[in-house]
Amino acid sequence: MTYRYQVALVFLLGFFIDCVNIFMSAVALPSIATDLQVSGTAVAWVANAYILGLTLIMPISTWLAGRYGSREILTLSMLLFSITAGLCALAGSFPELLFWRLLQGIGGGLLIPVGQALTFNLFQGEQRAKISTLIMAVALIAPALSPPLGGLIVDHSSWRWVFSSNLPFSLLAAGLAWCWIRERRAPPGPRPDLRGLLLVSAALATLLLGLSLYGTDYPPLAAASCLLAGIGFSLLYIRHCRRSTHPIVDLRLLRSVRLSGSIGIYYAIPGLFTGVNLLSMFFLQDTLHFSAGLTGSFMVLYAGGAFVAMLVCGRVYQRMGARRLFGLALLLHSAGIGLLCGVDTAADLPLIIAAYGLMGVGGGIGANTAQTTALLDFDGALTHKGSVIWNINRQMSFSLGAALLLMICNLLLRTLPTHSAYHLSWAIAALLGLLPLLYLHRLQPAKQDTYAHLQR
Template sequence: MSYRYKVASVYLLGFFIDCINIFMSAVALPSLSATLHANSSAVAWVGNAYILGLTLIVPVSTWLAARFGNREILTASMLVFSGSVWMCGQADSFHELVLWRFVQGIGGGLLIPVGQALTFNLFQGEQRAKISTLVMAVALLAPAISPTVGGIIVDSSSWRWVFYSNIPFSLIAAGLSWFWIRERKPAELRRPDIKGLVFVSAALASLLMGMSLYGGDYPPLAALVFVIAGLLLIALYVLHYRRCNNAIVELSLLRSKKLSTSILVYYAIPGVFTGVNLMSIFFLQDTLHFSARLTGMFMIIYAIGAFIAMTLCGRVYNRVGAKRLFILGMLLHSAGIATLVLVNAPGDLWIIVLAYSLMGIGGGIGANTAQTTSLMDFAGGDTHKASVIWNINRQMSFSLGAALFLMIFNVLLKQFDTTQAYHATFAVAALVGLLPLFQMRQLKPERSAHEQRSG
């Protein structure tokens, strides 16, 4: 095997591990919350803590690799990941589990951007398209199989083995990183914007905490305090940004309609889906008494729809344009969420299959179009800065989606019975997923390739 494919193998293995940790753990949440006595408001922090760890470390991971060496950072990341996964499985309290999930996110966040940079620097031109296809295949394979595998593990043993099962993969990734990655002399890089990173991470944590507390068994004032703190931290970052020459998030780039619209769509589709899927897992397991295995299998339906949509979307993007694809993706995705409102009994399997099919097709169109469109206005150094914004917001969308709809469900649960509260939450989510439609008029249609040649 050539060196570049060795590097690509390390990156793809790490990327696969990261993906399955988001989706496999979700299917174990009902069992986990019962064992550790965590309510539905708090249980989202199993995912939030992991994503917060990723958000904190991703912007500085490249600097750390340049300072200490690629091989050392990649190996250390998977060793940290392995140790924290073991401690997650050993956790005797919910707070202990959340702490180790945060550490686990830091471990995963070190490998992904460093491995991606190494890989894409070794694959140029047409070869980069091939490796991108492999990355997309992993991104679809992981959510397709991990919920089903996680469900089998939960049904046959314990939620703890959902975490333990990661250890062989992460240890293999650590070993391959040490033996396959060639050492490079650390380069001198500008010191990262640590202060700005702290503001951004603290603001996200405060807003998530506020949404988690509101609607739960906590005083509304406590939730309000965290929300206000989050907004103040955002204001502090804006002031910091105006004085900093190397800010972690370059806010001026948000003037790009393509980037800002893509970010909104990502919140409306993958972000909303993360919350809807979490609510669906609890609805199907706790209310309709589906097994964890059957619940996880619906993600296979979603992944098939997303794969078909992404394949077609890549072929027609230049001819159809981002605006039309965004609109189609949001309409189909929200239609799928709205279909979940019709689910009332265990016999409604075909309704659930239809719902996940529509969400998969719409989600595939929307997410793929957003990924393609987001960085089109940038070149050179601005591309890297825009990429930082895109990836931080991509991670935030998952956490905010889960926290938002858990909050909405808990508020509705005080007014309706359980099934009605789930149905109302799905209806609200379907409407929220359509909000970026109001932004579409600002997105100018791209000129076709024929028009560009004629001009």
């Protein structure tokens, strides 16, 4: 195996672990909520805490790699991930579980941008599209395998084993990183922008907290205050970014229509799907009384549709272009969400199957095209910066999508019957998923652009 494929394998294994960690834990959330006696809204913080950890460390991960070495950072990330996975399984209370999930996110956040930047710098031009296809293949295999396996674990054992099951893979990734990575240590860049890091973390934390509180038993003023604080921290960071020479998250790179457009698609498709799927888990298990194993198995249908779409997308990307593929993806994905609005009883199983299949095809086209398109304009140091923005937003899309739809559903449950509240929540999600159609015209076919001016 050549060196670049060794590097790619380390990154893909870490990426696989990250995806498994998100989707396997999702199917266990109803069980965690019951066991630790917390609400459905609160239990979503099992995922949110992980995302916050990722956000906290991702922006400085490449600086740490430059200072201490990529091999050392990649190995440390997977060791930290392994230790905290075991501690999550042993957590005796909900706050304790959230604390270890936060640290687990820090472990995952060290690996992803460093590994992706190393990999993408070794695969240039058309080869980058091929490695993007491999990345998306991993992104499909993980959601296909982890929810049904997680459901079986929950049904026949305990949700705690959902976290313990990550250990063999993360320890393997740590060993391979130590043995294979031999990237020369680059001179460390400027000191990390700690003020910017605090502003970014505060913005995300308060926005998620506001969305989580809104529509629950907490006073509306508390939720509104958190949301306003989140908006305020976001504006402060934008101002800080304009004045900083080396901002922690370089928003100037968003002038790349390919990067900003791909990020928007990720919020509209995988992000919203995370929320849709979370509502589906609670609706099917708590209302229609499906087992955790059966609800998890629907992700196999999603992954199957996405796998077919990925194969087709890899062949037609150059011919059709990102704009057409994104448009098709948005339409198919929203159509799949819309089918869930017709699910009333356990007898509507064919409708659920069709819904997850359609969402899978749309999700596969959208996510694969976004992964291929996002960093096309960058190389060298800009790849590292672009990778940080891309991965932070990729992870944030999952949490914000889940928090937004949980908030909408909680508000609707106050005034509507259970079935109607879920149906209307999915209808709103389907409409929200079509919003990026309004700006797809900006993704005009163009020659490879050079974005060196983004550093100015």
